[in-house]
Every structure is written in structure tokens, then in C-alpha cells.
Amino acid sequence: DARVTQTPRHKVTEMGQEVTMRCQPILGHNTVFWYRQTMMQGLELLAYFRNRAPLDDSGMPKDRFSAEMPDATLATLKIQPSEPRDSAVYFCASGLPPGPYGYTFGSGTRLTVV
Amino acid sequence: DQQVKQNSPSLSVQEGRISILNCDYTNSMFDYFLWYKKYPAEGPTFLISISSIKDKNEDGRFTVFLNKSAKHLSLHIVPSQPGDSAVYFCAAIITGGGNKLTFGTGTQLKVEL
Numbered sequence: 165d166a167r168v169t170q171t172p173r174h175k176v177t178e179m180g181q182e183v184t185m186r187c188q189p190i191l192g193h194n195t196v197f198w199y200r201q202t203m204m205q206g207l208e209l210l211a212y213f214r215n216r217a218p219l220d221d222s223g224m225p226k227d228r229f230s231a232e233m234p235d236a237t238l239a240t241l242k243i244q245p246s247e248p249r250d251s252a253v254y255f256c257a258s259g260l261p262p263g264p265y266g267y268t269f270g271s272g273t274r275l276t277v278v
Numbered sequence: 279d280q281q282v283k284q285n286s287p288s289l290s291v292q293e294g295r296i297s298i299l300n301c302d303y304t305n306s307m308f309d310y311f312l313w314y315k316k317y318p319a320e321g322p323t324f325l326i327s328i329s330s331i332k333d334k335n336e337d338g339r340f341t342v343f344l345n346k347s348a349k350h351l352s353l354h355i356v357p358s359q360p361g362d363s364a365v366y367f368c369a370a371i372i373t374g375g376g377n378k379l380t381f382g383t384g385t386q387l388k389v390e391l
Contacts, residue, residue, distance in 0.1 A: 206384050220376060255322070259377075265373075271319070
């Protein structure tokens with residue numbers, strides 16, 4: 165089965181440190197999303213890319229978050245500096261619209277900022 | 279501004295009975311709707327979807343109903359099984375508008391023996 169791979173699965177870091185999360189989308193998928201799951205907001209969209217170009221990053225705090233796709237096999241989400249309120253599970257998903265819209269999610273990175 | 283809402287944070291159902299999960303949306307531009315299931319420590323997995331040109335879609339034990347005039351959709355699971363216990367997320371898309379998923383806050387379903 166093709167899958168979206170996210171690393172690391174868990175990350176504990178101190179406030180102020182830089183955090184980088186990585187995602188390997190499914191080969192051939194041209195759209196990559198970053199979502200964050202929190203208790204209050206559910207799954208909120210942070211940013212997404214089509215053919216490696218950023219389409220929308222309005223959900224992302226611009227002063228500390230950045231998202232990139234250096235190549236078709238890698239998407240990164242970086243937080244610098246990290247804060248305790250960034251603690252959440254971060255999911256990457258990929259898909260190939262306008263085909264089936266059931267995008268495939270990775271298993272997530274659980275981030276804890278202390 | 280929560281454009282997709284799941285007003286029931288949790289639902290408990292007995293095994294073999296019907297589970298009905300509800301979802302409301304506010305943006306009339308949404309034209310495609312999906313349900314995802316999520317187990318702890320895993321990513322959401324796609325379950326079933328429906329286009330706005332339909333009012334029902336069925337896949338095995340799962341049926342999604344769409345009422346466009348009420349901006350409401352529901353997921354029916356019949357019969358419910360213990361393995362269905364998970365968090366269910368409703369999501370909506372504006373096709374041609376970037377195709378990004380807008381999610382609800384989820385409903386925790388517990389199917390009891």
C-alpha cells in the first residue's frame with residue numbers, strides 16, 4: 165500500500181528551539197497539505213502545495229512557521245522559535261485532484277514544546 | 279469562523295444498532311463532502327464521500343446523506359461494530375477552489391458490546 169511517511173513520529177523540545185517536521189508524499193501525488201490537530205479546533209489547515217508551489221499558507225503563523233517543498237518527494241514544516249502553544253499533532257496529507265478527493269494522511273508528528 | 283460543524287463531540291451506541299453522525303456547514307460554495315475516520319495515534323483515513331449533485335451515497339455498512347437546503351449531512355453506520363469506535367471527521371471541499379479540505383471538529387463514536 166502506498167503511504168505518506170512523516171518523521172519524526174514524536175518530538176519533545178524546549179521552548180525557543182527550532183523544530184523541523186518532514187513528509188514524504190505518495191509518489192505521483194501533486195498536492196500536499198499540512199494540517200494541525202488541536203482539541204479545540206479539530207483539524208486546521210496550515211499550508212498546502214500543488215506541483216511544489218505554495219497555494220495557501222494563510223492558516224500558518226507567518227512569524228514562526230514556514231513550509232517548503234524542496235523537491236517532489238519531500239515537504240517540510242519548520243517552527244522557529246517553538247512555543248508551548250505549538251504543542252499538537254501535525255499531519256501531512258497528499259492527493260491528486262481533481263481525481264478522488266479522499267486524500268491520504270500520514271500518521272502524524274506529535275510535537276510537545278516544554 | 280467554523281465553516282464545518284460537528285455539534286456532538288461524542289456518541290455512544292450499542293453493537294448492532296445504527297450510528298448516526300451529523301455535520302452542518304455554512305459555506306454554500308462547498309460542493310463535495312467527505313467523512314474520515316481516525317484511530318488514536320494514526321492519521322485520518324478516508325471513509326466515504328458525496329458530491330453535491332447527489333443526496334445519498336452508500337458503501338457497505340456506511341451511507342452518507344446530504345441535504346443541501348439545510349446544509350446538513352449525516353453518516354449512517356448499520357450495523358455498528360466495536361471496530362467502528364473512533365473519531366469521525368466531516369470535511370468539505372470547494373472543487374476548483376484549491377480543493378483543500380475544511381474539517382469539522384470531530385465526533386468520538388463508541389460502540390459498546
